[in-house]
Amino acid sequence: MSQMEFAAGKILASSEGGVGRVVFNQPEKRNAMSVDMWTGLSEALDLFAEDASVRCVVLQGAGDKAFVSGADISQFEKVRNNADAQKEYDKLTSAGRRKLSTYEKPVIAQIRGFCMGGGLGIAMSTDIRIASEDSQFAIPAAKLSIAYGFDMVRALVDLVGPAHAHMILMTGERFDASEAERIGLVNRVVPVDQLDATVAKLTATLASNAPLSLRTNKMTVKAACADRSDRDMAKLQAAMAACFDSNDYREGRRAFMEKRKPAFTGS
Incomplete structure (x- = not known):
């Protein structure tokens, strides 16, 4: 698949060897996320969701300075200047956020450099996060007099626990990759x-x-982290049954007995 552009080239998408790749491409602003980039991310994820050859997706930032340094603050005066504007901003960016948080294929964050605020929110919405030693993290909400939404804070608490979440949110200070690990x-x-x-x-x-x-x-890990009332156990049971009834399960058994690598097709 050749490289495709979304959000006027600020979101790049390509795939190779079963791996889809999304690049946040605004290096002059340390890949800060604009409203259009959220829409572009949603479109890129849709592209990979429909491509059966793509087995997993990697998110990364362009250049060597940042994964995503946060939201594009230059847009705040126009689109996030009060509570009502924030509600509208949430509507404009919700499709991309929801698409990422509910994505069925594995998503990996490849983090180098700054991973701040909403950028850290993106990383926390992925399944696996691999960071370089020079990465830096922060949620500077307290330094801007803003509050992050429940879903992002819950993701933070699920990952690090309430004590570390309080420290991160209340201080707004940066910490390095070793501390993040x-x-x-x-x-x-x-x-x-x-x-x-x-x-x-x-x-x-x-x-x-x-x-x-x-x-x-x-799906099961996400259900385990969700409130009991939000768990669709029937959907989980159906998905589990589909695994055991699949051609891939038969292929996996045969490959094991024949001492070879299985060739899975997703069916």
């Missing part, structure tokens, strides 16, 4: 020169695994 905000920290190779090895593994298993296990 220590508190459970990222899965792994690697040297800068090993970031690409580490993510490539991970995505190769995911791309070779059974798509139905990946989707169902992701």
Whole structure:
């Protein structure tokens, strides 16, 4: 698949070897997210959702300075200047946020440089976060007199617990990759020169695994973190049954007995 552009080129999408890749492409603003970029992210994710050859998706920032440094503050005076404007901003960006948080395929955040505010919210909405040693993190809400939405704060608490969440939100201070790994905000920290190779090895593994298993296990983890009343147990049971009734399960058994790698098709 050739590279495609969304949001006037500020969102780039491509795929290779079963891996879809989305690049936040506004390096002159450290990849800060504009409203249009949220729409572009949603469109790029739709593209990969419809492509059966794409088994997982990587999100990364353009350049070496930032994953996503947060929302594009230059738009705040126009689109987020009071509570009513914030509600409208939420409507404009909700499609991309919802698409990412409910995405069925595995999503990996490849983090280098600044991962701040809404950028950290994006990273927390992914399933696996791999960061380079020079990455920096923060949620500077207290320094702007704003409050983050419930979903983002809940994701933070789910990952690091309430004590670390209070420290991050109340101080608004930056912390480094080693601290992010220590508190459970990222899965792994690697040297800068090993970031690409580490993510490539991970995505190769995911791309070779059974798509139905990946989707169902992701669904189950999300359900385990949700309120009991929000769990669709019938949907979970149906997804689990589909795994056991699948051609891929038969292929997995045969491959095990024949001592070879399975060739999964997602059916």
